[in-house]
Amino acid sequence: MVHAIQFRGSPSGEVIQTSFNLPDIQSDEVLVRVTHSGLCGSDIHKLQLPLVLGHEGIGIIEETGSACSRLRVGDRVGWGPLNSTCGTCEMCTIGKDAYCPNAKMYSVEGYDTQGSICSHAVRKEQWLFKIPDAISSADAAPLMCGGGTVWVPLVEQCKPYERVGIVGIGGLGHIAIQFAAKMGCDVVVFSSTDDKKEEALKLGASEFYATKGVADYSQLHVSKPIDRLIITSSAKFNLGLFYPVLARNATILPLSVDGGDLTAPYMPTVGLGHSIVGSCICSRYPQNKMLDFAARHQITCMVEKYPMTLAGVREAVDRLRDGKMRYRGVLGWEY
Known part of the structure; x- marks a missing residue:
């Protein structure tokens, strides 16, 4: 059992720090030690909810379930706002899983611990993306959603x-x-x-x-x-x-x-x-292609860096909420 540090919203709209004992991973899940998280405008809309904030996570896999075959311990991975889909509807089968009518995304009920502004997270292997070596973690975080x-x-x-x-x-x-x-x-x-x-x-x-x-x-x-x-x-x-x-x-x-x-x-x-034409968040297939393209063409993100501490998260949130953030904010345990 892993004791995770998490940064959540609250009814007052102020970020609070909590701790949480993560459940043991299931066969198709992995344990990720979070290293970085992007801060997105969507997070500002969720500040009054008691969920773990963030949906642009980057981290290192520390444990894999028995049924996991694509990723290994030590891999650097990222994830975005999509948590699960039905996997069988028309949208899922044509590679547009972001439009699945049963898609579960960041902040929906039952997924309040699935944020990325935290120390550790348990994620389904199928919703994780391996980050190319050519992309730094600070650049990779905003790519997960933005x-x-x-x-x-x-x-x-x-x-x-x-x-x-x-x-x-x-x-x-x-x-x-x-x-x-x-x-x-x-x-x-x-x-x-x-x-x-x-x-x-x-x-x-x-x-x-x-x-x-x-x-x-x-x-x-x-x-x-x-x-x-x-x-x-x-x-x-x-x-x-x-x-x-x-x-x-x-x-x-x-x-x-x-x-x-x-x-x-x-x-x-x-x-x-x-x-x-409306356009929703990225599905898995184009997300992988995007990461490959970004790596080959040296796409970088202009970011402000903040420590993943209560003071650091609050400062980043305040700057983004006040419209003062220069491009993207990235929180990191190493900052």
């Missing part, structure tokens, strides 16, 4: 010869720029101000446009129309703002997590043949 979230719409919707617009250069956006550029796309970035222009261009963007104070986006004088628009910003706006810079039959892909409704002009959407 990387997969932008990877799927890019590979499913974007062609190498297309112009891909990316709205926002935060935790998701800065990864999306790199992936899209390495795929061969012409990457165009939209951000509220010029603050991150140089960084966006270094990451692979070919054009950058600041939108703050611009009511008519035709006045941005974008050089060519945008074929695919990936929205990584959490700010809500009428999608019609971007219609003046879109090509006909453009695809708009909103990725950030939020409540409320999407708003778009009806007739321009119909008349121009635009598509608005």
Whole structure:
């Protein structure tokens, strides 16, 4: 039995530190010693729940169940927000298990101990991903959720010869720029101000446009129309703002997590043949392909590092909640 240190949410919204005796592993499970965890915007939405926070875990396997065959003790692995699926429905059998109607994801009832901001975790072998040696643990953590979230719409919707617009250069956006550029796309970035222009261009963007104070986006004088628009910003706006810079039959892909409704002009959407396509978290097959791609193309994440202590977790959460986090936050026991 392993005595785990865990960092949980609470009804007050303040992070608390608890301890927990993990159950013995089952035949298809492994015991992971957590080394790093990313901090995602979704964690901020869960702060008032008494669950173990985090769903971008990286760690070392310390024990494997008798039925485990893919992973071994000593392997460095990661996991994201998906905990289990039925395995037999149409979505599961075609490799889109993230859309399984019975999928159990981070924070659902019965999985309150499955977070990654902790010292140890028991996980099903099938939901763990082996991390390539070429990717550091600090880079790997944000890829477990943030990387997969932008990877799927890019590979499913974007062609190498297309112009891909990316709205926002935060935790998701800065990864999306790199992936899209390495795929061969012409990457165009939209951000509220010029603050991150140089960084966006270094990451692979070919054009950058600041939108703050611009009511008519035709006045941005974008050089060519945008074929695919990936929205990584959490700010809500009428999608019609971007219609003046879109090509006909453009695809708009909103990725950030939020409540409320999407708003778009009806007739321009119909008349121009635009598509608005939702995209969920990454399924297992594309997640493995994403990690391989990131390793081969040296994709890195721009992170702020914090110690995995109560003070460190609280500081990271406060910075993310206040909108002060520069790209992604990563907690580590070694920091």
